[in-house]
Amino acid sequence: MPIATASMPTALTNELLDLLAEARSADAALRQVDRMRSLIAGDGIFSIQQNVTTAHDPAGEIRLRRFYSSEAERYPAGGTKRKTLTPWTQCLFVQGRVFVAEGAEAVAPHFDDFEQMRPYGLQSVINVPLLRGTVCYATFNVFGTRPEWQPHEVLGIRLLALAAARWVPAAPGLAYRFTDMSFTSPMES
Numbered sequence: 001m002p003i004a005t006a007s008m009p010t011a012l013t014n015e016l017l018d019l020l021a022e023a024r025s026a027d028a029a030l031r032q033v034d035r036m037r038s039l040i041a042g043d044g045i046f047s048i049q050q051n052v053t054t055a056h057d058p059a060g061e062i063r064l065r066r067f068y069s070s071e072a073e074r075y076p077a078g079g080t081k082r083k084t085l086t087p088w089t090q091c092l093f094v095q096g097r098v099f100v101a102e103g104a105e106a107v108a109p110h111f112d113d114f115e116q117m118r119p120y121g122l123q124s125v126i127n128v129p130l131l132r133g134t135v136c137y138a139t140f141n142v143f144g145t146r147p148e149w150q151p152h153e154v155l156g157i158r159l160l161a162l163a164a165a166r167w168v169p170a171a172p173g174l175a176y177r178f179t180d181m182s183f184t185s186p187m188e189s
Helices: 008-022 026-041 087-094 104-110 114-120 151-167
Strands: 044-051 061-069 080-084 099-102 124-132 135-144
Touching (some): 008 151, 026 044, 026 135, 087 135, 104 114
Antiparallel strands (some): 099 124
């Protein structure tokens, strides 16, 4: 069970920003981010997936490569997967919005590898798009063992994603593949 309180994200973010200023590598920085993630969100798995889609990949698909994993033995860095246009990809890659699902029934339809996750008790997720302009170049992913998130936990994870973004490079040759869809800003509605 996490020890987070409503004021904890602010204190942890201040501490994390100081630690990240001293980090000398992406791995060292992301280990600090993961330590803070576990304080905010409790048991679970943290990963960052880079969008490594190129112009040579099929239209309507994106290719993701795991850049960082808190569970490298189960989910090693470098692992890849392809995603098509789904409500999950639409939310993150087309609209540039945070995706939150609570409860196994809500998570399962969005992750084709959910049956592999189930034995670890993962039943909630927060995915934060890392954006450069309107292009989602990576996703910051926190899977939790709890059935629901508290608002301050979601805020804390979003702040961690912003702090981590500087350590996650955009993949060389990145080509956005959902070109038939327009990016919609929440500010435009």
